[in-house]
Amino acid sequence: MTAGATLPLLGQNLSALETWAIQHGQPAFRGRQIHDGLYAKGARSLDQLTVLPKAWRQQLQADPPKGASDWLGRSRELQRSVARDGTTKLLLATADGLSLEAVGIPAPGRLTVCVSSQVGCPMACRFCATGKGGLQRSLAVHEIVDQVLSVREVMGERPSHVVFMGMGEPLLNVDAVLDAIGCLCEDLGMAQRQITVSTVGVPHTLPTLAERALQRLGRAQFTLAVSLHAPNQSLRENLIPTARAYPIEALLDDCRRYVAITGRRVSFEYILLGGLNDQTHHATALARLLRGFQSHVNLIPYNPIEEEDFKRPSPATVEAFRQALRASRTAVSVRASRGLDADAACGQLRRRHQAVAQAGG
The missing domain is CATH 3.20.20.70 (Aldolase class I)
Structure with missing residues (x-):
């Protein structure tokens, strides 16, 4: 996937996730936290990414990507x-x-x-x-x-x-x-x-x-x-x-x-x-x-x-x-x-x- 694509985050690499975080008004290290939560910890929802600011998680949950049920893309x-x-x-x-x-x-x-x-x-x-x-x-x-x-x-x-x-x-x-x-x-x-x-x-x-x-x-x-x-x-x-x-x-x-x-x-x-x-x-x-x-x-x-x-x-x-x-x-x-x-x-x-x-x- 291309960096910053509004598609499920699973499948994107570290660089793409850092870029995505920046495009959503967050520092690059938030992308690294998402990467760790997805691949190392196997997070299934934004609620499980508790290292992310709660207000940002709520904002993302209220606006899921087009054509997907949520941002992460888990089955x-x-x-x-x-x-x-x-x-x-x-x-x-x-x-x-x-x-x-x-x-x-x-x-x-x-x-x-x-x-x-x-x-x-x-x-x-x-x-x-x-x-x-x-x-x-x-x-x-x-x-x-x-x-x-x-x-x-x-x-x-x-x-x-x-x-x-x-x-x-x-x-x-x-x-x-x-x-x-x-x-x-x-x-x-x-x-x-x-x-x-x-x-x-x-x-x-x-x-x-x-x-x-x-x-x-x-x-x-x-x-x-x-x-x-x-x-x-x-x-x-x-x-x-x-x-x-x-x-x-x-x-x-x-x-x-x-x-x-x-x-x-x-x-x-x-x-x-x-x-x-x-x-x-x-x-x-x-x-x-x-x-x-x-x-x-x-x-x-x-x-x-x-x-x-x-x-x-x-x-x-x-x-x-x-x-x-x-x-x-x-x-x-x-x-x-x-x-x-x-x-x-x-x-x-x-x-x-x-x-x-x-x-x-």
Whole structure:
């Protein structure tokens, strides 16, 4: 956001907040106090910024920014789902009455926050609950950053990693995603290498992402994760309808250009769907497709959703696939499944909440 913009203050950096304070008749250090209250203390309202003069707080509360409910820009929690393993999914309400998901995934020595970049998603991947409802809009910077703060507040722990793997396609909201990464690094003290941006692929955007990251962030050290989910074009089209307009070879060519611009390897995500794309011959074909690539494959056993009858592969099948990739000298890991007893798949909690609301429950 630009300095002094009359938009929610969350998402603005220290310099912008100092300028904003001065423009509102206050000394610059009031901006520093707001910055500390927002990012270090996680303030949810002006009332919680008690270091600010009471009269000024009352004046601001009487005149909120146009198009926003208040100055800070924090969300409201609608629903919470906590799995036995501690994975916590939050359904958050935006100022205009929409809802989005954020997930906190705890592990020994780390807390990963999975954030959304859009309300809904236009990509319509068959295995994803989010895409079943289409796209409502992209999220603003403050709505992305708020997800990290909300998970931190609920779980009582400082997040160590952030992954843009929630609702939406990040490359259809590039500017807000990059500005949010800048905020997470500059204002919350995270490192770019602790952040992952996941995409199913949007034509001609990966080189642009690399160039804009260098322009906006000064470097592109976050991890790019590209969702392949198939070793050939026909199977990929079956799973990802938008792949018809973006052939797999064109996607890989753009990945190579991204690597050339940034010097960073690409991680490829591959959801294993029982009996469909999880056989060893699929692994061999995938290794052949990625040969010569500076890359890593992250295998993801499928989390079932009600709308599709895809099956979750057996542990033996997952291990055989992994071993086949390793035998082909392809770097590979298997993502541990988390929150399976609590609407684990992306978009499920939101869809359940919408169904209850529509039924009047």
